[in-house]
Amino acid sequence: MSNSVAKYIFLFGILLLLHAAYSAAQHRSYLRLTEQEFTALPADIILQTIFSLLLTVYGVTMVAGDFKEIRSNIDLQKKTWMNLNNRPSFYIFNHRGHIFNPMLLTRTGTGKGALEAN
Template sequence: MASFHKVIVIIGFLSLFHTAFSATQHRSYLRITSQEFTTLPLDIVIQAVVSLFAVMWGVLNVAGNLREIPAAAELNAIKWETQNNLPSFYIFNHRGKALSYDYVPTPTKADLENLE
């Protein structure tokens, strides 16, 4: 059955190619006869729509059954306690260390020059 759908896809693509070629020929015919382009003929439009639907139907059937992708599949394996564990946001050198009782400020460049 899949080979039938593949044939439908191939025929649909060939029909779409033929539609594009027909539209190009129609435009060049209008240029040669110095007519103004308004719309494509109805047969070209119908062929384009039918071939597009044939290709879509064939591709959906060739692809097989669609399966659901669980959006939270990765999150199911992670425990709630580790959700907020973001190592990239760890900051160890911040001004909160000055609140520590054993904080010794690091000497600045000016302090080091004054020692000499």
């Protein structure tokens, strides 16, 4: 089924849900006008609500795309050990360790003489 058809099914389900809500509100106002006690909604409104809910859920699942596996080892089987050990969020590029390395550039110069000058 194409994605555009699934979008129309979803949209139709939402419109039917809104119509069912409007019908329920109209039924309640009718009962108030006729001074009857509210016991339950009519069967046609309940069936319309259930049908539109199922239609909307079906449309959402078709639009959402493919589901992923719940088991995480399926995705991990495709990766090598080098990729598993790579964690870019833990990379630190700007830290105070460069002060202790005499070969790095400092503000006044390079090498050991620059550290002794500070």
